[in-house]
Amino acid sequence: MQNGSGPRKHTIAVLVENKFGVLSRVAGLFSARGYNIESLSVGETLDPSVSRMTLVVTGDEFVIEQVTKQLHKLIDVIKVSDLTDDDHVERELMLIRVNAEPQHREEILRTADIFRAKVVDVTPVSFTLEATGDEAKLEALVELLRPMGVQELVRTGKVAIARGPKTRVRKAEAPKKARVSDDPKVVGFAD
Amino acid sequence: MKMSGARMVLECLKREGVDIVFGLPGGAVLPVYDALYDFQGIRHILVRQEAAAGHAAEGYARTTGKVGVCLVTSGPAATNLVTALQDAYMDSIPIVAFTGQVPTHLIGNDAFQEADNVGITRSCTKHNFLVKDGKDLGPIIREAFHIASTGRPGPVHVDLPKDVLVKEWELVWPEKIQLRSYNPTYDGHPGQIKRAAKLLVRARKPVLYVGGGAISSNASAELYELAELTQIPVTQTLMGLGAFPMEHPLSLDMLGMHGSYYANMAVHHSDVLVAVGARFDDRVTGRVDAFAPHAEIVHIDIDPSSISKNIQVHVPIVGDCRRVLQALIEAVRAELRDTTPSLAREARKQWLAEIAAWKANHPLRYEWDDELIKPQYVIQEISNLTRGEAMLVTGVGQHQMWAAQYYKFKHPRRWCTSGGLGTMGYGLPTAMGVAAAYPDRLVVNVDGDGSFVMNSQELATCHDDNLAVKTVVINNGGHGMVRQWQAIIYKGRFCAIDFGPSPDFVKLAEAYGCVGIRATKPSEVVPALEKAFSTPGPVVVDVWVDKWEYVFPMVPAGGANTDMILENPTAVVRDKAAKSQTGF
Ligand SMILES: Cc1ncc(C[n+]2csc(CCOP(=O)(O)OP(=O)(O)O)c2C)c(N)n1
Ligand SMILES: [Mg+2]
Numbered sequence: 001m002q003n004g005s006g007p008r009k010h011t012i013a014v015l016v017e018n019k020f021g022v023l024s025r026v027a028g029l030f031s032a033r034g035y036n037i038e039s040l041s042v043g044e045t046l047d048p049s050v051s052r053m054t055l056v057v058t059g060d061e062f063v064i065e066q067v068t069k070q071l072h073k074l075i076d077v078i079k080v081s082d083l084t085d086d087d088h089v090e091r092e093l094m095l096i097r098v099n100a101e102p103q104h105r106e107e108i109l110r111t112a113d114i115f116r117a118k119v120v121d122v123t124p125v126s127f128t129l130e131a132t133g134d135e136a137k138l139e140a141l142v143e144l145l146r147p148m149g150v151q152e153l154v155r156t157g158k159v160a161i162a163r164g165p166k167t168r169v170r171k172a173e174a175p176k177k178a179r180v181s182d183d184p185k186v187v188g189f190a191d
Numbered sequence: 192m193k194m195s196g197a198r199m200v201l202e203c204l205k206r207e208g209v210d211i212v213f214g215l216p217g218g219a220v221l222p223v224y225d226a227l228y229d230f231q232g233i234r235h236i237l238v239r240q241e242a243a244a245g246h247a248a249e250g251y252a253r254t255t256g257k258v259g260v261c262l263v264t265s266g267p268a269a270t271n272l273v274t275a276l277q278d279a280y281m282d283s284i285p286i287v288a289f290t291g292q293v294p295t296h297l298i299g300n301d302a303f304q305e306a307d308n309v310g311i312t313r314s315c316t317k318h319n320f321l322v323k324d325g326k327d328l329g330p331i332i333r334e335a336f337h338i339a340s341t342g343r344p345g346p347v348h349v350d351l352p353k354d355v356l357v358k359e360w361e362l363v364w365p366e367k368i369q370l371r372s373y374n375p376t377y378d379g380h381p382g383q384i385k386r387a388a389k390l391l392v393r394a395r396k397p398v399l400y401v402g403g404g405a406i407s408s409n410a411s412a413e414l415y416e417l418a419e420l421t422q423i424p425v426t427q428t429l430m431g432l433g434a435f436p437m438e439h440p441l442s443l444d445m446l447g448m449h450g451s452y453y454a455n456m457a458v459h460h461s462d463v464l465v466a467v468g469a470r471f472d473d474r475v476t477g478r479v480d481a482f483a484p485h486a487e488i489v490h491i492d493i494d495p496s497s498i499s500k501n502i503q504v505h506v507p508i509v510g511d512c513r514r515v516l517q518a519l520i521e522a523v524r525a526e527l528r529d530t531t532p533s534l535a536r537e538a539r540k541q542w543l544a545e546i547a548a549w550k551a552n553h554p555l556r557y558e559w560d561d562e563l564i565k566p567q568y569v570i571q572e573i574s575n576l577t578r579g580e581a582m583l584v585t586g587v588g589q590h591q592m593w594a595a596q597y598y599k600f601k602h603p604r605r606w607c608t609s610g611g612l613g614t615m616g617y618g619l620p621t622a623m624g625v626a627a628a629y630p631d632r633l634v635v636n637v638d639g640d641g642s643f644v645m646n647s648q649e650l651a652t653c654h655d656d657n658l659a660v661k662t663v664v665i666n667n668g669g670h671g672m673v674r675q676w677q678a679i680i681y682k683g684r685f686c687a688i689d690f691g692p693s694p695d696f697v698k699l700a701e702a703y704g705c706v707g708i709r710a711t712k713p714s715e716v717v718p719a720l721e722k723a724f725s726t727p728g729p730v731v732v733d734v735w736v737d738k739w740e741y742v743f744p745m746v747p748a749g750g751a752n753t754d755m756i757l758e759n760p761t762a763v764v765r766d767k768a769a770k771s772q773t774g775f
Pocket of ligand 1: 586587588589590591613614615638639640641642643665667669670671672673
């Protein structure tokens, strides 16, 4: 569909039944409809029968609306929330191993300190750092370490949580799937 | 109660009210067939190829409104079934398909006849299950039927490893199914319904555009009431045919690529378009930005993801078509009590007059010939002879479109055709499923000479199980629909469309123990059909038709619906059509 706002990154939280095959259902949905997942992370919630996925997807209003509706349509999906425009906190964890030449060791440690990164492994020739933060912070850290020589880098993908009283994960009681017709944001029409 | 997993499958089917299973045995499901040996109350119909079991289940489901069931073995049988599953998925047909699987400890070992069944069917089912533990068997089967038949209906696949079938288990049978992650919305939002009612009452040029959802939700009576109450004309999609009687003065027949001139014109000029259980498929809309450009669109659908997927709508109503229409009728009545929009009433009269003029000037038409049988004529005669009451099934191609155009549909649930997927070979096996469900009704399969041979082996099933399908082969010596596209859009560069001619359909029918009849002249058509319809058992009528006949109107794929080609085109029109060949 045409018109509407241009593409941007959305962070979508999805509560799913913790059953085998669910990840491939979600991944399959994206490949079948030609949407691109930029990052995906999955983990158990307080209720072990429910997992939570955090997806980062780029798309315009209509693509995101379709992504949300198609996710809802999967039988194992319990709840979908687009956190992008709600007040929320995002974090990502990164492990990065850099060359540790004697002339650089000081500087690496100083940089790590500024970014509140932890040194989790040391060898005579390398440091491995653990850092968490939002995307911009991690990118900045990588840029500063790049001149020393980055050997390997791994990121978990983003996880996100809403702020304040609106916690998305409840313990015992299962959240009900929102009625799309009730939700002006999903359908695009308020009464 | 303790029993083998295999017996439990049958016991659960019986509890779900299943009376017929279409299937074909093999290693991994043999335990189920062994249990079937002395199981009472379920009729098994042995098909000759697994896709046919799936299509037969579709035919059963579409016409009865109940869930259709098929049962096949692992590996190649499961992959054979895939076409039928995708077909049912695209047309929202509720079926539950069981496949055998290698024993759980061999899964992933590349065992004999192993395939990743649930991996393969994941994208062509509404949902699927691999049963890893017998205690889950009862609940899974219950959920499978629940999911297939509720919300937007669709196929569900259950994969049954052999060891689960062999071992003894305690039957677990939940009385109620409650899934926290699956709660379809049935009742429309009252505020939205009120908005829709206001639009309907004030519209000057409204049209109802009705799809398969009106059939699945059994909304015909409500649709009829709404149309008469508001005097809004009704056009139907390929999947919606039968939802509204075609003889009704408000009927605009089918819309879209091969829709009627008046349906496409009415939609184009409408100011309010009400979509009921239809999904704005590209074969209906043509170029989307030129589809109903002046209309405010109301969309009633049980599947929220159908709404604003292809076309942005103004009043979305998520819910069951029947229930929403009931509420909408009430809201319209209330609206009519409070206000008398006399302007709209006058305008409505003019609108119907405008449509009547389109109908009079551009009816569906073809040229008669004394020597060559025109395919449209065959359908007209089938329609006349059966008074629009037959159970009608088709293959895919020109004959399918002519059946949709020239058969005068009267009732819902008497029409099965492969709409979304366009599956050649759908006709005979689907008709078989219908005949199994309705042994006392006339079941006619209008098939193409190309489509029919994709599953003609099922004549054997028809013969053995006395499924009295009357197949009428519209024999145009090849892939007529492809011939049409090559003629109109590919400048007459005909390639890979003509048949030998082979086979001889009369002899083919006889080889399977069925009756074969041939008609080669217009005067032979009615006698051949009469004989076929009055002969008991399965019959094949081979009708040799004019192979140079094309389906009109035709909107070239990607064109606007108002750019209909109405008759055999001139070189200029062909050139124009050749420029828009997106989508084929
Ligand atoms: C399984 C499958 N393969 C190919 C096609 C493409 N296709 C669409 S119509 C058609 C020709 C069908 O020929 P026939 O059944 O004789 O019908 P006709 O158009 O001649 O009436 C073909 C090949 C299809 N729809 N399905
Ligand atoms: Mg043909």
